[in-house]
Amino acid sequence: MKVATVGTGFIVEWFLTSVEQNEGAKCVAVYSRKETTGRKLADQYHVEKVYTDFTEMLKDAEIDTVYVASPNSLHYHYALEALQAGKHVICEKPFTSTVDELKHLIQVAKAKRLFLFEAIVTRHMPNYRIIREHVEQLGKIRMIQCNFSQYSSRYDKFLAGENPNVFNPAFSGGALMDLNIYNLHFVMGLFGKPQEVRYEPSLAANGIDTAGVLLLTYPDFQAVCIACKNCEAANYTQIQGENGYLLVSGATSLLQEVMLNLKQKQTNIGTEEIMPGLYYEVKAFVSMMKQGDLDACYRELENSLAVFEVLYEARVKAGIHFAADEETSS
Template identity: 45%
Template sequence: MKIGVMGHGPIVEKCLDAISKVSGSQAIAIYNRPRSAKEGEAIAKKYHVEKTYTDFDQFLNDAEIDTVYIALPNSLHYEYALKVLNAGKNAIVEKPFTSTVEETDHLIQVAKEKKKFLFEAITTCHLPNVKALKEYIQEIGELSLVQTNYSQYSSRYDIFKNGETPNIFNPQFSGGAIMDINIYNIHFIVSLFGEPESVSYFPKKAENGIDTAGIAVLQYPNLACSAVGAKDSESSGFAYVQGRNGTLKINSPVNESRELIVTIGKDSKTINLQQSDNHLVYEFESFTKVVNEQDYDTCYKWLGHTRSVVQVVEKARKFAGIVFPADLK
């Protein structure tokens, strides 16, 4: 893949580092708006990216780019992914994929019509330790509960409390805790069990209606799963899958899943199949393999999972009365 990257900041730097470690992928260009040109140039220099753009049309018309990674504010994912697909390029869209299921469905339709690859950049589903956990599900017997927690104090929360509204705490940009951080937990749960029978969400809301923390409950037949996410407080991250015969524990937030502890009866063992210190490497390895092998079936399978997650999050927001502009279109 010859990748053009949109955006700047920590996630873009981590992405560029990951791409540099994946055979068959190369970042060849970075696009930023003119006001962020200096940031884009500095990142390009740091990661040895040859070209920088501040004109989006020029960036999109670069014939050398076959895939575009979109790391823009949440509310812009749909608009720019659509432009990328219509320009005849593959799109990798940073999580959360879109604001609504309707937007997701349209992007999938266009990707299929244009025979282009479309991916959500979500680490959880591609991590070897999560794949290992799935293999042990049957061994822990009849399931009882699933608990997940990813809580990380946002550096922008103080600014928000002082009266400013950064994108991540702004409904206009499809921000909030469930979209930014708890979505990893929801991806984890849905990857294990598919779409739930019912979804509820109990958030802590700010005055502007955005959720700064919250608990989502995904109800399956005879199984309740909780997804806890907060951007206004800190906690150790984890995932527990409890069964009659034992437990499976991810000993970190699921977006990294740094190790898996398998406990069956009195026996316990720790598994770590992840060698890279950059957990984004695994998703870019997956994307590169699928594109190089022209494996549309796997791409569409992943998109089906993404759609399920978008639907769960949309149901959770509606349950809690969290409304985005995209809901009103």
């Protein structure tokens, strides 16, 4: 996998570190609108090529994969242009701003027989596989609680009257898209689509959700998913069943420790994940591409689409509107 990156934020640095740690992956180019910003990132990771023209970068025959980590609202446009140029795409979460955008990307990827991945770490973590293997021991599930909260590094600027992308409806920001999507992937990866979804957000004056509670209703249980960008919390996930419970420490993007409690007997069943979270998703993407396993890729896309349909329904029901909604409707 010879990848070019789009974006220069901290998540790109995490991704490039994981690329360096994975055999079979190499970054060969960096794209940034500013040469100085792109060059700084490229030099940090020993990447030779820096592009300031995205279309020109797509003409580079050495590049076979484009990693998109731009502001959320731009994911669709960068991913679509890359696919149309014959490049595989890894797109940061949330995949797109609307369901129609995601469906179009999937349609193009399948028509061109290209790989298209959502960079969502939760599904690829070793501890998530362990949770999936043990969840049936809990018996009939009765309640799930997820809390992923962190005080945003940009929240003070937002309070001061600035308009950072992550708190801007024009850039498809907010707590639901940025944090609760991890909780949603966690729950739906185990239990599928809920019967009903409701989102109760804390809305700022500009209409963006700085925090919120996502309620997923299943036939026998409910999942309460909390995400806050305006305060901290002891992040954890708890799956409660009639036989006991699973307690997962850390955010649903980390899954740091997994404790299984059955009839008052507690066991640590998790594995120590010594590599950064993005390492595992990059490893999975490299493996699928090396094997040419498009079927596995497209199964993952079905999961991503299902999650995004619920995410989108929750957002629309809560009255949170993005600029991309207008583009879709027109």
